Amino acid sequence: MPLNIVSLVSVGRHPQSGRSRRAEQDGRAVEMGLKLAGQQLSVVHVGNPDEPVLRQYAGMGLSSLTVLKQADRFDAVPVLQRYLEQKNIDIVLTGVRSESGESSGMVPYLLAHALGWPVVARVADIVCVEKGEAQVLLALPRGQRRAVRVALPFIASLDLAAPPARQSAFGVGLRAKIETIESIGEVDQIRVDWQEAEAKPRAKRLKTVKAKTAAERFKAATAKPQGDAGKVLINETTQQKAQAIFDLLLEEKVIR
Structure with missing residues (x-):
């Protein structure tokens, strides 16, 4: 029976130029999903369906990509929770933290808490999945690894030690279908009062x-x-x- 895997992606930001790009860790999450599920992988983004960066993820060999449409002022966790609860998901793959916005790294933990699933942080590789369990390698300091077994379903955040994302093909990304789902979001009351500025x-x-x-x-x-x-x-x-x-x-x- 094929695995039902979802990779969550966000809009990254280049550390030098500040331009929007495919997030490094989220790209590795898509790469890991393609390794485990192939073309059956589902890639989900919460935000603007017209964001050009999404085509960079699609260019990794995806035929389609799902966008849960909502404004930036809304919290992404509730809409993701509702979406995942409607699907029979085995594994959710994310980056450790986003490269833009709050970049708190709390989304995998908040989402796991809302769903009641375990979360596995700093994953270097998912070796295999069999009999309802996954054998996972965790990234430790100085290149060390720790093998653990996790029962499905669970959420995994990919470390930079995970295999790097393949090169994105412009033509493939342009031909991919962006499926938009209208969502009812909840305003992030804490973030509304924040003021963002460039770091000094x-x-x-x-x-x-x-x-x-x-x-x-x-x-x-x-x-x-x-x-x-x-x-x-x-x-x-x-x-x-x-x-x-x-x-x-x-x-x-x-x-x-």
């Missing part, structure tokens, strides 16, 4: 400690600061002391 570069640290082990990092964090080539200002005026601090900040490039 962080101020440079006055001292950078290069520690290779946890013990060295702990020692550096708890050690008393030792001044080197510093000045002790006691009898100087307030203006002279302020000028000395200002010169130090300029020297360390904390301010410009």
